[in-house]
Amino acid sequence: MAFETVASLDDIEDEGTFVVDGEPKIVLFRVGTDVFATQFFCTHEDAPMDDGWVGDDCTVECPWHASKFDLRTGEALGPPAFEPLQTYPVRVEDGAVMLDRG
Amino acid sequence: MSSFEMTMPYQRPSDAQASDMETTFRLSQFLYAEAQAIDERRFDDWLAMLAEDLHYEAPARYNRLPRERTKEWASEDEAKHFEDTKEYMQLRVKRLQTDKSWSEDPPSRTRHLITNVQVAHSVSANAYIVDSNFSVYRARAADDEEFFFGTRHDHIRENSSAPAGFEIARRTILFDQTLILSANLGIFF
Amino acid sequence: MALHPAPITLTPGVRSALEEKVASLIDSETGTIGPEIYADPYLHELEQERVFGRCWLLVAHESLIPKAGDFFASRMGEDPVLVVRQKDGSIAVFLNQCRHRGARLCRADLGKTKAFQCTYHGWTYDLGGNLVSISKSDAVGGDRIDKSEWGAIKVAKIHNFYGLIFATWDEDAPSFEDSLGETRWYWEAMFNRPGGTEVIGGVQKWEVPANWKFGAEQFASDIYHFDYTHVASALAMMPEGMEYQEPPPLEGRQFRDRGHGGVATPMVEMSDMQTAMAMGMEVMRYNQSTRDAHAKLVGEQAAKQTQFVHANMFPNMGILPLNQTLRIWQPKGPNAMEVWAWTLVDRDAPEDIKKQCRIKTQMTFASSGVFEQDDAENWTEIQRVLRGTKARKTLFNNMIGANESKDPSGKYPGRTDRAQSEAASREFYSWWRDLMLQPVQGE
Ligand code: FES
Ligand code: FES
Ligand SMILES: [Fe+2]
Numbered sequence: 001m002a003f004e005t006v007a008s009l010d011d012i013e014d015e016g017t018f019v020v021d022g023e024p025k026i027v028l029f030r031v032g033t034d035v036f037a038t039q040f041f042c043t044h045e046d047a048p049m050d051d052g053w054v055g056d057d058c059t060v061e062c063p064w065h066a067s068k069f070d071l072r073t074g075e076a077l078g079p080p081a082f083e084p085l086q087t088y089p090v091r092v093e094d095g096a097v098m099l100d101r102g
Numbered sequence: 103m104s105s106f107e108m109t110m111p112y113q114r115p116s117d118a119q120a121s122d123m124e125t126t127f128r129l130s131q132f133l134y135a136e137a138q139a140i141d142e143r144r145f146d147d148w149l150a151m152l153a154e155d156l157h158y159e160a161p162a163r164y165n166r167l168p169r170e171r172t173k174e175w176a177s178e179d180e181a182k183h184f185e186d187t188k189e190y191m192q193l194r195v196k197r198l199q200t201d202k203s204w205s206e207d208p209p210s211r212t213r214h215l216i217t218n219v220q221v222a223h224s225v226s227a228n229a230y231i232v233d234s235n236f237s238v239y240r241a242r243a244a245d246d247e248e249f250f251f252g253t254r255h256d257h258i259r260e261n262s263s264a265p266a267g268f269e270i271a272r273r274t275i276l277f278d279q280t281l282i283l284s285a286n287l288g289i290f291f
Numbered sequence: 292m293a294l295h296p297a298p299i300t301l302t303p304g305v306r307s308a309l310e311e312k313v314a315s316l317i318d319s320e321t322g323t324i325g326p327e328i329y330a331d332p333y334l335h336e337l338e339q340e341r342v343f344g345r346c347w348l349l350v351a352h353e354s355l356i357p358k359a360g361d362f363f364a365s366r367m368g369e370d371p372v373l374v375v376r377q378k379d380g381s382i383a384v385f386l387n388q389c390r391h392r393g394a395r396l397c398r399a400d401l402g403k404t405k406a407f408q409c410t411y412h413g414w415t416y417d418l419g420g421n422l423v424s425i426s427k428s429d430a431v432g433g434d435r436i437d438k439s440e441w442g443a444i445k446v447a448k449i450h451n452f453y454g455l456i457f458a459t460w461d462e463d464a465p466s467f468e469d470s471l472g473e474t475r476w477y478w479e480a481m482f483n484r485p486g487g488t489e490v491i492g493g494v495q496k497w498e499v500p501a502n503w504k505f506g507a508e509q510f511a512s513d514i515y516h517f518d519y520t521h522v523a524s525a526l527a528m529m530p531e532g533m534e535y536q537e538p539p540p541l542e543g544r545q546f547r548d549r550g551h552g553g554v555a556t557p558m559v560e561m562s563d564m565q566t567a568m569a570m571g572m573e574v575m576r577y578n579q580s581t582r583d584a585h586a587k588l589v590g591e592q593a594a595k596q597t598q599f600v601h602a603n604m605f606p607n608m609g610i611l612p613l614n615q616t617l618r619i620w621q622p623k624g625p626n627a628m629e630v631w632a633w634t635l636v637d638r639d640a641p642e643d644i645k646k647q648c649r650i651k652t653q654m655t656f657a658s659s660g661v662f663e664q665d666d667a668e669n670w671t672e673i674q675r676v677l678r679g680t681k682a683r684k685t686l687f688n689n690m691i692g693a694n695e696s697k698d699p700s701g702k703y704p705g706r707t708d709r710a711q712s713e714a715a716s717r718e719f720y721s722w723w724r725d726l727m728l729q730p731v732q733g734e
Pocket of ligand 2: 390392
């Protein structure tokens, strides 16, 4: 599928998040000038990942049970979550954040 | 750094160099003499061991969530159990010497056990950087007893005109309790 | 460390026996106190139910939790509560107890979080205390449990009074303002400051082996002790070259109503000198510089003609406006309290003024405070003597004061007596007695 512009970089605070509604619902995470995208709900017990703690090491920690995920791969880095988060390709061009929902 | 590691509430001078055996011995003896002056309530002698520009502090301490362990200690501009200059220390001593300071009537019988002394020297701070642990037993009246444990981080200067040859310029006291299990911190550490 | 007796569960029969006892222990007409109210574990339990289970209680200052997710682990009586800033800026207060098997939800004293996850079986609550996740729900049949019914127990009402956060467990509690009764003018004057107030970050906590009511009663009603209890510190703090003189009779009025009490004195040259001695010249000048703005908020009489000295908001919030200490007397069994103390400052004050306030307040009224120490000593010794049976049966005298009800000059509103009085103490105990005699919901 194709990349579509879903936000501008300025919409997202550094180490902040941004929700892209639609099917599927997606969260954008900003680390410096990089932006990552994952599924909205945690794979463990469905916590809303837009409420997670974004780390400058490209991780997000679940707001409920503190499992950490690698934002680049979605991999769960520690319990209680084991399933990876689904990730989505993102491009940042001229301050526009473009997402491919696949 | 693991987040389990304690973040200390003071900066150790980066040029601090471990001192030799003799210096370490002299500074240890100084700390013991200081403790003895306090335990024997010779507070004028004790004041003479404190520098004119003394900074004597004990930050409040908190239980924190794992992600906030670095904030275990009250920061520079937050609550402290002590934050005294020499003038304030003189005032505390003056109060005790009025014979009407009821919280020290009868006086506490304290025993300062000073251990784990480590001495370094810093050219930039122009002082010895002295770490020590304390356990202080406080007995008072009949069945009143309290225990204080903690560590101290001192800056101590050589001063030939001070009676003991040294003076304490800075002391940071780190209590091991968050809730101070005492009716008052009316003794010195 | 103080002795913490095991909690007691009261039954209706025991409660009515205790009511009879309470009624006989407090005589506010003549002014006597039966000191069993400070030492009896059964009365302590009834007090938890009927005083702390009903009154508006200070739980935090909003400056401790400025941003969404900031929390302060507080107490309401012996019950631990979490005070949490919500995403919409409001504040939630709920019991710090998991609804599954009752583990403490949060063991930190303060901080920032996104949710509260119980460490026992992982049940998770949002910032408002709502249960959002029953862990392993699918595997353990968690979907049979209605999460909306198993949130953390919330307080009935919350009120933000110029930055002070109060909460009550009582659905039927009067509004916070009504609960102040005729003392409202005084609290408004103390807390409605230009730009608002804040507390210096963190909190100082220490444990005094004495009943909480000794602190509360003294802050409500007792300037009388000052010249005796605190003489050593007063002597030590005399500026060089000044002679200690007999303190002049205290002008002003002691206010009282609905258990609250305190003292307001005329603002005269001497008041500024007192501030300068207690807090330093710079703070005194700063205070002077705020008076016009303060008068716009609370009027000339409150801002320019009155100096507030000490006060206790029933049951357990103490303040010394002059020394800028704000504290909660947290009960801890009948024989002990924890004092939780802050330095209260104007939010807009310059940083160096805040620093000076912090240092001076810590020096005078705090864990190592030179005045504080002597108060705690007296309270502790009262408590120790009360181990004796004879001592617990011996009435205390609470009769000092002229027992006036109106300020003849008309400057000080509400029910007031002369400044050196125990009228506010009699009010404190008679209000306490009235509450102890009225059942609360859920007994
Ligand atoms: S819901 Fe994310 S770790 Fe449990
Ligand atoms: S006690 Fe909290 S989840 Fe079981
Ligand atoms: Fe006092």
